[in-house]
Amino acid sequence: ELKVEQNPLFLSMQEGKNYTIYCNYSTTSDRLYWYRQDPGKSLESLFVLLSNGAVKQEGRLMASLDTKARLSTLHITAAVHDLSATYFCAVPPTGSARQLTFGSGTQLTVLP
Amino acid sequence: DVKVTQSSRYLVKRTGEKVFLECVQDMDHENMFWYRQDPGLGLRLIYFSYDVKMKEKGDIPEGYSVSREKKERFSLILESASTNQTSMYLCAAIEEAATEAFFGQGTRLTVV
Numbered sequence: 001e002l003k004v005e006q007n008p009l010f011l012s013m014q015e016g017k018n019y020t021i022y023c024n025y026s027t028t029s030d031r032l033y034w035y036r037q038d039p040g041k042s043l044e045s046l047f048v049l050l051s052n053g054a055v056k057q058e059g060r061l062m063a064s065l066d067t068k069a070r071l072s073t074l075h076i077t078a079a080v081h082d083l084s085a086t087y088f089c090a091v092p093p094t095g096s097a098r099q100l101t102f103g104s105g106t107q108l109t110v111l112p
Numbered sequence: 113d114v115k116v117t118q119s120s121r122y123l124v125k126r127t128g129e130k131v132f133l134e135c136v137q138d139m140d141h142e143n144m145f146w147y148r149q150d151p152g153l154g155l156r157l158i159y160f161s162y163d164v165k166m167k168e169k170g171d172i173p174e175g176y177s178v179s180r181e182k183k184e185r186f187s188l189i190l191e192s193a194s195t196n197q198t199s200m201y202l203c204a205a206i207e208e209a210a211t212e213a214f215f216g217q218g219t220r221l222t223v224v
Contacts, residue, residue, distance in 0.1 A: 033213055042202055042218035050211060088155075090213070092206075100145070100206065100213060102155045 002027045004091050006103035013079050014111055021074040021106045023089035032072045033090045034063050037105070043088065047074075079110045115139050116205050118216035125223050131190040133219050135203030143206040144186035146170075146178065148199040149218075155202065161186055193223045 003026040013019050023032065031050045035043040047056045049065035049072060056063050060083065062075045072089055086105045119134035137144065145160040147170075157170030159178040167178050175197060179187040190197055200220050206213040 031211070035215075040220070043215040045212070045214060048212055092213075099160075100157075100204070104154050 002029075002091060002099070002101045004089060004101045004103040006087075006089055006106050008106060009104055010107050010109075012109045012111060013076075015080055016078050018078065019076050021076075021087055021108075023072040023074070023091075023103055025070050025072075025089075025091045025101070027070075028067075029070075029091045030067055031092060032065050033100075034072070034074055035088045035090065037086045037088065046087075076108075079108075081110045081112060084108055084110045115214045116203055116216040118201075118203050118219050120219050121217060123219055123221045125190075125193050125221065127194060127223055129190075129193050129223075131193050131221070131223075133188040133190075133201055133203075133221070135186045135188070135205075135216055137184055137186075137205035137214075139205055139207070139214070140183065141205040142183075142208045144180065145204040145206065146176075146186070146188045147202045147204065148172070149202060150199050158188065195223050197221065198223045 005024045007022050033048055034046040036046050037043050047063040052067040054065045060077045065072045086107045088105045089103045090100050092100050116137045125131050143162050146158040147155045149155050156172050158172055158176050159167055159170050161167045161180040164180055164183050177189045200218050202218050203216040
């Protein structure tokens with residue numbers, strides 16, 4: 001059974017600071033998704049990482065994937081209040097688009 | 113640019129009613145999913161479908177059924193709504209090679 005663990009689950013940070021959210025998964029997979037969710041809203045696709053070593057950046061967010069370590073990171077640079085949201089990673093097992101296992105989510109609050 | 117559309121954002125139904133939640137995608141993806149999201153429980157898979165007229169149970173199928181008569185449409189049916197089915201329902205469409213996975217805007221269902 002595929003397990004996906006995110007940490008931290010809750011993160012409070014000051015504006016302007018940097019931080020990293022971690023996503024570990026338990027079985028072989030060569031791709032990983034990151035999503036953002038605002039309160040009361042659905043999941044918005046942030047990044048799709050499709051191979052070992054993949055790195056993607058959008059604004060103050062950068063995501064990377066290490067399939068050998070079964071680890072993805074979401075790095076936040078110089079946080080701003082608008083980044084406050086819950087961030088989820090999700091992993092399909094190798095060779096299957098028919099399952100998608102989610103982490104528990106990281107609730108990020110950026111304080112002024 | 114809408115990819116996955118759910119028929120209602122908010123829905124209020126009475127206990128015992130039969131409820132239909134509709135999801136339509138415009139990407140021609142094979143796989144479609146229904147999740148529910150509850151505070152503290154994360155996203156839980158109810159049902160998924162990998163082809164027209166095909167369906168598979170997820171982790172919490174009890175009290176639900178689904179229908180996929182056309183590739184672009186995946187319906188979730190609550191046969192007899194109960195108060196414990198009050199939740200946020202999310203539909204997703206995932207391409208077979210798992211290179212992208214998009215969610216609809218969510219339906220917040222309240223059963224009274």
